[in-house]
Amino acid sequence: MTDWRARRGPIGVLTGAGISTDSGIPDFRGPRGVWTENPIAELLSTYQNYVADPALRVRAWQARRDNPAWQATPNPAHLALVRLAESGRQVGIITQNIDRLHQRAGSGTVVEIHGNMFEVVCIDCEFTTSMATTLGRVAAGEPDPACPDCGGILKAATVMFGQQLDSDAIREAVHIAETAEVFLAVGSSLQVEPAASMCAVAVDAGADLVIVNAEQTPYDDYAAEIIREPIGDALPRLVSEILGDS
Structure with missing residues (x-):
């Protein structure tokens, strides 16, 4: 052959x-993976949970802010x-x-x-913006920033579990x-x-x-x-x- x-x-x-x-x-499922060491982190990646639970969204925005990928090369x-x-x-x-x-x-x-972590989308309308802009709103005191166009839920432009x-x-x-x-x-x-x-x-x-x-x-x-x-x-x-x- x-x-x-x-x-x-x-x-x-x-x-x-x-x-x-x-x-x-860090990876997700490895011995020291994100989901291995912190099972709650997997919930942050599940669309239905994210949409239904404002407290989970607050944690998700904090996790996005602290993601080590911002400093990665x-x-x-x-x-x-x-x-x-x-x-x-x-x-x-x-x-x-x-x-x-x-x-x-x-x-x-x-x-x-x-998808990617550098953009933000609204789940209810076609609004998009940068992650940097939205994290600026979080830093300014909006723990779960809403869509400025329709008031809907914002999320990273990533595909969560449960999404097409x-x-x-x-x-x-x-x-x-x-x-x-x-x-x-x-x-x-x-x-x-x-x-x-x-x-x-x-x-x-x-x-x-x-x-x-x-x-x-x-x-x-x-x-x-x-x-x-x-x-x-x-x-x-x-x-x-x-x-x-x-």
Whole structure:
């Protein structure tokens, strides 16, 4: 069987929280994950609870204010994907992350399947604004700021549990998976669908699946290779191997 590194076609990449841990952003389900150490934090990510409970929204705005992603910078894993694209390879990134570290690193094609933390939307109208503006209102004494246009509930432009994913983002993600010859799943538990199912989409279309993750995933049996090394070391090395660096 030909080694997957020798394939020259498009490369799809699915990234989860694990790729950002070296930037100081904790993952969710790992041994020291946000939800592992603080189960109440998962409630903050559930849409129905958020809408129904003003006290929970107050906690959510405090959590957004204190999110370590504000101080985070791209790490060697993010930069390795930029290097891969700059070499001339076609690289499409599907990310479950909301931190925009891929874009800040310089990656061009990034599908944010779960939205982002830098924008705020109203659940009742089409109002949008920046997270910085809304956190300014929180700092000024509005613990649960309402929509200035309609008085509705504001939330981060992230996809919470119980919300529908953006259909355009799903369509773009499927296209990346279907057209990839190599599909890298990096730092994702592959437990959240439909993001995780992009692995199956890619394999069904003929791609070689490579999983880089510390823990076992439901898609390990589909993989041409599984790498358990730290992502900040493994991904730069894999990119060097793909590019044939000596």
